[in-house]
Amino acid sequence: KASWLNRLKTGLSRTGQNFTSLFIGVKVDEDLFEELETALIMADTGVDAAVSLLKSLRARVKQERIEDAQQVKVVLREVLAAHLRPLEKTFALDRPYPVVTMLAGVNGAGKTTSIGKLARTFQNQGKKVLLAAGDTFRAAAREQLVEWGARNNVTVIAQDGGDPAAVAFDAVQSGKARGMGVVMIDTAGRLPTQLHLMEEIKKIKRVIGKADPTAPHEVLLVIDGNTGQNALAQIKAFDQAIGLTGLIVTKLDGTAKGGILAAVAAGAQGVRPIPVYWIGVGEGIEDLQPFVADEFAGAVLG
Numbered sequence: 001k002a003s004w005l006n007r008l009k010t011g012l013s014r015t016g017q018n019f020t021s022l023f024i025g026v027k028v029d030e031d032l033f034e035e036l037e038t039a040l041i042m043a044d045t046g047v048d049a050a051v052s053l054l055k056s057l058r059a060r061v062k063q064e065r066i067e068d069a070q071q072v073k074v075v076l077r078e079v080l081a082a083h084l085r086p087l088e089k090t091f092a093l094d095r096p097y098p099v100v101t102m103l104a105g106v107n108g109a110g111k112t113t114s115i116g117k118l119a120r121t122f123q124n125q126g127k128k129v130l131l132a133a134g135d136t137f138r139a140a141a142r143e144q145l146v147e148w149g150a151r152n153n154v155t156v157i158a159q160d161g162g163d164p165a166a167v168a169f170d171a172v173q174s175g176k177a178r179g180m181g182v183v184m185i186d187t188a189g190r191l192p193t194q195l196h197l198m199e200e201i202k203k204i205k206r207v208i209g210k211a212d213p214t215a216p217h218e219v220l221l222v223i224d225g226n227t228g229q230n231a232l233a234q235i236k237a238f239d240q241a242i243g244l245t246g247l248i249v250t251k252l253d254g255t256a257k258g259g260i261l262a263a264v265a266a267g268a269q270g271v272r273p274i275p276v277y278w279i280g281v282g283e284g285i286e287d288l289q290p291f292v293a294d295e296f297a298g299a300v301l302g
């Protein structure tokens, strides 16, 4: 556990605005608060979240008569964790099978990698997993998933070309027939501005509902943690199109922009505070970790 947490820490503190140094050998005064506010904004929390976090911090420092900068750091961690906590949610497996989960995101966000890691995680928890290669356009993407499935004993539904909605439909039916615990449906990468592709993903969701009227049970957006403020536009657009139930935020081992989660929690730019089920902190199988607000806040502050 320590190693991935360290990687998260190292990644998130790659800002040049190192929080750790801000607290060393300084007085607790308005200068410190200003610097902390700037550092939060640099970490992509957005201005509103930074201002609101600092307001809470100032109030607590005053009320508790804190005079030690290191103690301010402890309080800021608590304040940030409390702000992020509404995003904490466990992905439930103890519900009627199969849990039909659809994944969306832009190209390169880490969908396929995350699906692979999750399939293994669910298998380790004793669940049978079926994957659908919803990217019917790119043969390479499909083959990658099929090959991966063969190596890991995971059934993969794939189809050469054709309609991704049909692949998703088959996957749900097959998942029900074979008593699968989880059906994960990968989709081709798309940008919110590609309106025809946004229509396509709406259709995929609709057609999944024809195979099982209660499905999809989870609609996840995979976001590259390097995306920064633009992540908000992505979340909003995908949420409007397909109704998101959760986020996976990847590549937090190599970005200083992890503060974006504070912007999500604050509902910046009109996003709903959609839960973060997992964070990606590397390319290894163990590098997809549940999001824990307090750990994350600690890592942001270094």
Ligand code: GDP
Binding pocket: 105, 106, 107, 108, 109, 110, 111, 112, 113, 114, 189, 222, 250, 251, 252, 253, 254, 279, 280, 281, 282, 283, 287
């Ligand atoms: P997709 O296009 O959304 O399916 O993206 P991929 O799953 O193919 O991932 C794109 C690249 O990002 C690959 O090289 C992955 O190994 C890498 N990647 C995915 N998640 C993480 C992560 O959490 N950390 C790091 N460092 N790399 C990641």
